Amino acid sequence: MGIFATLHKEHILIREQLDQMTQAVGLIEENKLPPRDFFDKSLEFGRTYTNKHHHFKEEYLLFSQLAQKYEGSIDAVVEKLRNQHELGQNHLSDLSANLGGYERGESECVSKVRHHLSEFVRLMEVHIFAEDAVFFNMAKELMSQEEQDALQSGFEAYENGQGEDPTPRCKKILEEARAILESMKPQEI
């Protein structure tokens, strides 16, 4: 699989997390608070899969190679994408910091958790769309097949250096998080 197909495929799993988070926002707004366990799983997915597995390959391999080669001309685009990664992480850290109060039902913390969840989803949806529909196509045009193949080897070297492929475990985490949300739906009789 080529580098862009790999990143695109990873986006599909990340979108599943965003979909769950959107549902969680809806539940909070109905005053049905998803349990702490849901957020712990979602945050673990964010750390392990989105940040470490996916963003690392984008930032330290794809973005830096392009920025180096096209000195200056694509800096603004790359900088914007990097900033969005960082802003997303900040939302997740702030969300995590409010989970104690959320669990105790403190209204300010509940509202902050809702805010950071919905802002994270909004940001990441825009970000993933920009990568899939614009940036990856642009990068594909700019890079020769040899450069793409070399980057593919870089992706593989990074993944091998990380040890076991986190994908099956991260899929399971998402399934478990999904099951928590499903269990909150009213049971049909």
Ligand SMILES: [Fe+2]
């Ligand atoms: Fe990204």
Ligand SMILES: [Fe+2]
């Ligand atoms: Fe991405």
